[in-house]
Amino acid sequence: MLKIYAMQSSGNCYKVRLLLSKLGVPFELIDVDLLRGENRTPDFLMKNPEGRVPLLELPGGRYLPESNAILFYLAEGTHLLPGAPLERAEVLRWMFFEQHSHEPNIGAARFWLKLVRGGRELRTHDIDRWMEEGYAALGVMERHLARRPFFVDGGLTIADIALYAHTHAAAEGDFDLGGFPSVRAWLARVAALPGHVGMDWRPEPRNQLVNMA
Numbered sequence: 001m002l003k004i005y006a007m008q009s010s011g012n013c014y015k016v017r018l019l020l021s022k023l024g025v026p027f028e029l030i031d032v033d034l035l036r037g038e039n040r041t042p043d044f045l046m047k048n049p050e051g052r053v054p055l056l057e058l059p060g061g062r063y064l065p066e067s068n069a070i071l072f073y074l075a076e077g078t079h080l081l082p083g084a085p086l087e088r089a090e091v092l093r094w095m096f097f098e099q100h101s102h103e104p105n106i107g108a109a110r111f112w113l114k115l116v117r118g119g120r121e122l123r124t125h126d127i128d129r130w131m132e133e134g135y136a137a138l139g140v141m142e143r144h145l146a147r148r149p150f151f152v153d154g155g156l157t158i159a160d161i162a163l164y165a166h167t168h169a170a171a172e173g174d175f176d177l178g179g180f181p182s183v184r185a186w187l188a189r190v191a192a193l194p195g196h197v198g199m200d201w202r203p204e205p206r207n208q209l210v211n212m213a
Contacts, residue, residue: 002027003057005047007034009115011107011166012067013054014199019071019161022195023078029203035116068095071158080158090152094159097140098166105134107166109173131174138180141167145182149189156193164190169199 002020004027006013020027032038032053039051048055048065056064056073064070072095075081082088109130112119120127141163144151151159168187170177177184190196 001059003030004028005030005032005044005055005057006053007032008202009199010034010053011110011169011199012103015067015161015165016054016056016070016074017201017203018165018197019074019080019158020203021197021201022080022156022161022193023074024195025074027203068099068158068162071095071162075158080156080161082153082157087153091157091159094151095162097137098159098162101133101140102137102163103166105130105137106170106173106175109134109175110166110169111173113174114172127174134170134173134175138167138170138175138177138183141186142180142182145186150186156190160186160190165199 002025004013004016004020006016006029008031017029032044032055034053038044039053045051047057047063050065052065054065054067054070056070058064064073072081072092081091109127112123112126116122148154150156151163164187167177167183168191177187
């Protein structure tokens, strides 16, 4: 069975749980609390020298870090990753956008303003930049989604999952989505599709799955 090392409140970790839920793939969830430094223990650093979550452990003991790399790997051969070269490249385009322009602002603002005690005071000089660049990213998404229901090829892909994770919780980072009707409509479409789960969702514990088999 796949194992996911993750922090429940992390948007990047939520991406992976959401994908696995939509694919109906069972997995074991192992909690790693970044705020308590559990990602910096010698044992965890042996698994991922960068000390980041999420981290995917594959049968046989191989590890794959980085949320979007995990999405790409798990979606291979499914309807959530197109096979045609151009559509596949478009998926990567929006996943690169998410990591370069979106998550470092919208995700970072939520992490520091919502999850870290005293984070607003610790990062007060970053807030204006997060707001400016985060709203710019939302503007790009709004213009793109004004002409299509999803980011690539008319249907849900891992590009949508990558962008949904932080966007749906943007208000927790002080972002107001009121001026982005196409983004809000897209969020509703993603949430209405089969297999959708919220950020607080967890799979059944492994021992329960064994007992039910």
